[in-house]
Amino acid sequence: xxxxxxxxxxxxxxxxxxxxHTLFDGxxxxxxxxxxxxxxxVHIKDGMDLKRLMVHVVLVLQLCYVFGSLNIGHxxxxxxxxxxxxxxxxxxxxxxxxxxxIPIFVVAHLVGLGIEFWYAAKxxxxxxxxxxxxxxxxxxxxxxxxxxxxxxxxxxxAVIIGKEAFGGTGMNIFNVALxxxxxxxxxxxxxxxxxxxxxxxxxxxxxxxxxxxxxxxxVKQQVSYYHWWSHGVFDSIFExxxxxxxxxxxxxxxxxxxxATPLGLAKTGGWxxxxxxxxxTQMWWGGxxxxxxxxxxxxxxxxxxxxxxxxxxxxxxxxxxxxxxxxTGMLMNGFTAGYEDPSLAYLQIPWFYHFYMGSxxxxxxFMATDPVTAASTNRGKWIYGFFIGAVGLxxxxxxxxxxxGWMLAILFMNVFAPLIDHYVLESNMTKRLKRA
Amino acid sequence: xxxxINRFFLLFLFLNFASVASxxxxxxxxxxxxxxxxxIAVFIIxxxxxxxxxxxxxxxxxxxxxxxxxxxxSIFPKFSExxxxxxxxxxxxxxxxxxKGHDILLQGEAAKSTNDGAGVTTFAVQPPxxxxxxxxxxxxxxxxxEVKAGDPIFFDKKRPEIQxxxxxxxEVIAINRGAKRSIAEVVILADKEMKYxxxxxxxxxxxxxxxxxxxxxxxxxxxFIRQRPYNMVADPIDAPRNIFVSTxxxxxxxxxxxxxxxxxxxxFQKGLEVLGKFAPVHLGLNAKGSEAPxxxxxxxxxxxxxxxxxxxxxxxxxIQIHHTAPITSSSKVWVAGVQxxxxxxxxxxxxxxxxxxxxxxxxxxxxxxxxxKTYLGASIEGLVKGNLKTxxxxxxxxxxxxxxxxxxxxxTESYLGYYDDxxxxxEEGDEYEMFGWLLPIAPRPTISGTFPNALYPDLKFQANTxxxxxxxxxxxxxxYESVLPMDIYPQHLMKAIITNDFERMExxxxxxxxxEDVALCEFACTSKQPLQSILKQGLDAMxxx
Numbered sequence: 012x013x014x015x016x017x018x019x020x021x022x023x024x025x026x027x028x029x030x031x032h033t034l035f036d037g038x039x040x041x042x043x044x045x046x047x048x049x050x051x052x053v054h055i056k057d058g059m060d061l062k063r064l065m066v067h068v069v070l071v072l073q074l075c076y077v078f079g080s081l082n083i084g085h086x087x088x089x090x091x092x093x094x095x096x097x098x099x100x101x102x103x104x105x106x107x108x109x110x111x112x113i114p115i116f117v118v119a120h121l122v123g124l125g126i127e128f129w130y131a132a133k134x135x136x137x138x139x140x141x142x143x144x145x146x147x148x149x150x151x152x153x154x155x156x157x158x159x160x161x162x163x164x165x166x167x168x169a170v171i172i173g174k175e176a177f178g179g180t181g182m183n184i185f186n187v188a189l190x191x192x193x194x195x196x197x198x199x200x201x202x203x204x205x206x207x208x209x210x211x212x213x214x215x216x217x218x219x220x221x222x223x224x225x226x227x228x229x230v231k232q233q234v235s236y237y238h239w240w241s242h243g244v245f246d247s248i249f250e251x252x253x254x255x256x257x258x259x260x261x262x263x264x265x266x267x268x269x270x271a272t273p274l275g276l277a278k279t280g281g282w283x284x285x286x287x288x289x290x291x292t293q294m295w296w297g298g299x300x301x302x303x304x305x306x307x308x309x310x311x312x313x314x315x316x317x318x319x320x321x322x323x324x325x326x327x328x329x330x331x332x333x334x335x336x337x338x339t340g341m342l343m344n345g346f347t348a349g350y351e352d353p354s355l356a357y358l359q360i361p362w363f364y365h366f367y368m369g370s371x372x373x374x375x376x377f378m379a380t381d382p383v384t385a386a387s388t389n390r391g392k393w394i395y396g397f398f399i400g401a402v403g404l405x406x407x408x409x410x411x412x413x414x415x416g417w418m419l420a421i422l423f424m425n426v427f428a429p430l431i432d433h434y435v436l437e438s439n440m441t442k443r444l445k446r447a
Numbered sequence: 448x449x450x451x452i453n454r455f456f457l458l459f460l461f462l463n464f465a466s467v468a469s470x471x472x473x474x475x476x477x478x479x480x481x482x483x484x485x486x487i488a489v490f491i492i493x494x495x496x497x498x499x500x501x502x503x504x505x506x507x508x509x510x511x512x513x514x515x516x517x518x519x520x521s522i523f524p525k526f527s528e529x530x531x532x533x534x535x536x537x538x539x540x541x542x543x544x545x546x547k548g549h550d551i552l553l554q555g556e557a558a559k560s561t562n563d564g565a566g567v568t569t570f571a572v573q574p575p576x577x578x579x580x581x582x583x584x585x586x587x588x589x590x591x592x593e594v595k596a597g598d599p600i601f602f603d604k605k606r607p608e609i610q611x612x613x614x615x616x617x618e619v620i621a622i623n624r625g626a627k628r629s630i631a632e633v634v635i636l637a638d639k640e641m642k643y644x645x646x647x648x649x650x651x652x653x654x655x656x657x658x659x660x661x662x663x664x665x666x667x668x669x670x671f672i673r674q675r676p677y678n679m680v681a682d683p684i685d686a687p688r689n690i691f692v693s694t695x696x697x698x699x700x701x702x703x704x705x706x707x708x709x710x711x712x713x714x715f716q717k718g719l720e721v722l723g724k725f726a727p728v729h730l731g732l733n734a735k736g737s738e739a740p741x742x743x744x745x746x747x748x749x750x751x752x753x754x755x756x757x758x759x760x761x762x763x764x765x766i767q768i769h770h771t772a773p774i775t776s777s778s779k780v781w782v783a784g785v786q787x788x789x790x791x792x793x794x795x796x797x798x799x800x801x802x803x804x805x806x807x808x809x810x811x812x813x814x815x816x817x818x819x820k821t822y823l824g825a826s827i828e829g830l831v832k833g834n835l836k837t838x839x840x841x842x843x844x845x846x847x848x849x850x851x852x853x854x855x856x857x858x859t860e861s862y863l864g865y866y867d868d869x870x871x872x873x874e875e876g877d878e879y880e881m882f883g884w885l886l887p888i889a890p891r892p893t894i895s896g897t898f899p900n901a902l903y904p905d906l907k908f909q910a911n912t913x914x915x916x917x918x919x920x921x922x923x924x925x926x927y928e929s930v931l932p933m934d935i936y937p938q939h940l941m942k943a944i945i946t947n948d949f950e951r952m953e954x955x956x957x958x959x960x961x962x963e964d965v966a967l968c969e970f971a972c973t974s975k976q977p978l979q980s981i982l983k984q985g986l987d988a989m990x991x992x
Contacts, residue, residue: 048877048914051856055912056916056969181974436939439935440954444954
């Protein structure tokens, strides 16, 4: 109770310093749930509130965070041809991953929450918790080597244009996390498409750059680099234990390294091209390049199951999306069955392999189920999920410009969600009026 | 018919397309697509034939009157028949299984024992209990007047023919006023020996509707008949389509009406006969649990019995109406409570206005939760006297007239609501809780799966009145629907009310709802929105129109 009294004493005045009061209120309600009692309606209320809801989504994302950190390190060393076993040199990989991930996480939250706080103070209402989930999702859908400047711009764009412009949490039309990714996607298309020939920077695999000495001679050779203030500090710690260290960097990328994702391969040569590089098991467990948190299917599915079991996310959207994707995949298979044309190779990829590649499950579990931007009627959720699955696969397979379809499909269906709801409600109203 | 033609046309188009596709395929190519399309076509045609014949069968059954008993004449089993729990043996009719809903289990359920209520000495009738009544009704008694049970004490100036009468005999000791000089309550100090105003009871068999209405209005019994929509005292001019009586209350800690009706079987039957003079009476019975409802309910004659199996709010009469014969904008239905029906019945069997009530004293803060036999509008103080646990230092308790979901907050100085048969006493939750939103420190009732206690569905809670969070914009969807077993979209309805869109309000089923029906949605709401008051605002606006 001592802490409570202390906090009550330092509470800033709401009139004279609204921003400080908003900030204080945000942290105070974080530490203590309020003492308000029910008035004029029900006398007891469910223990669930928005904070608890949001934090449970963040909790189920933690598996993806752990795997993502490890995978950043693994991909880095895989490009150098080192430690091919996933759990080999575990300490180096996880340290490398965290050095990469923590700044992304911190920057995303500083920018996003900062804007939220500022708007809350300006409008004079309590801080709403919406960004807790968006902030936890944004790092997971970013490429591991995303420059922090891009991230700042993307998050600011998503929160201001995508959310605050519409009135804050609960009012937005577009999924905030996806909007930030869409911003990066369209603002930096060459880098995001994996073109490394300009700067040598490879956003999808962390810690690679052109060797300066060789570049002067006109040779473009990607090499690894480390920072003394991060990797170097850990190196000195690892040395005292006698463990393996990062070293000086400057190691060249092995010749066999392409950094190609399964989707990129599928685009060029269908399933045969994918199977040359990756096995389905590998794709299922996710030890391959991609956005930070999207690759490991089992962990994502565990998270999705937890969300459904806790009744936090809608299973209707998830099942609808699986059905939509599967059916579209089957149609594609069906229409191209029997043709020998190599340009149809992508369409001929067996429909169930589409679940192995790319980020279908991540989009399904955490992006499409956002209750604010999804359809809000139960019947609408089926339709909404189904069309995300269908449209997403069409974009993935038939569109030459974009390697993955779910981001665009979800943003596209976000726009249509109110329309779907409108027709579901209309049918309910018509039914009622007919009864009269 | 047109849609069917369209469907066949599409199918035809699809088949053509498929054959073209297969024709284009190289010689070595397979005909998967054509085969698949043909299989689907055969499946659809067969399905269509079966559906049409099934529908014809059902139409035939309806026209010949064979399906009155609710037997399923379709060749397909109903969904509930396939998966639903089968009805218990005592059920003698079709059962409506309601999947949605939630039972909030609380500590302090009333034991089946009855206190004689000697501690209750004052009673009051409170005009604010009647929806839509003008704030200052005409009070026809003065402080100091002696009244008999059944003597008029006030009437609404808008509808002066409907009398509101004294529930007990005694002396009017106070006429308390509330805000803006409105009448808050008329208080009567009860006699030890009850004196009843004598009534000249019309003969039910040959009296006209007009005589019956006039008798009910002048005797005070009309106030027990309420109409839906709006849940207000019925308009005597209206011809209701049906009259509904729910014989079970599924609300948290609600009184067991099977226990209450014991010994009043004849009066209950008579009361239903009176109501039956106006419209067909529908009785909602509980098909859940191993024990059959009281024979007063199951053996009753001259009514249609509808069985319901489900969690709260299955016992709400609004839910039962929705699943029997939904309210429409052009029809009205009347409803009455079981104890109210008994009072109406006694008016005819005994010729007196006997407003005796069994009231359940419930809640975790009650020493021995049990029933009290008293009269309508009993004082809270008298009801709970000597039956409360000692309140800890620094804590306070709340008295609720009714259940914790739809009851009204009250105090020991106040009186039981006109239509209430329950008091709930619970702890106030005006305390801060460290990381209360994150850690489930104490088990608490919830519909979400994020609390460990969700794994123990039989756990009984000692709930307090804390809101467990702050009010937020609507974020979560589908939550209200999961606890409201009606074909209604509550969240969209609420938004329509907030934006004052009358057409949408009516279309989305505002008229089918009463505040008690959305109470569970309000309990479950993650955003802590005041749904009952929003709904009330909508109903008031709609009524004024």
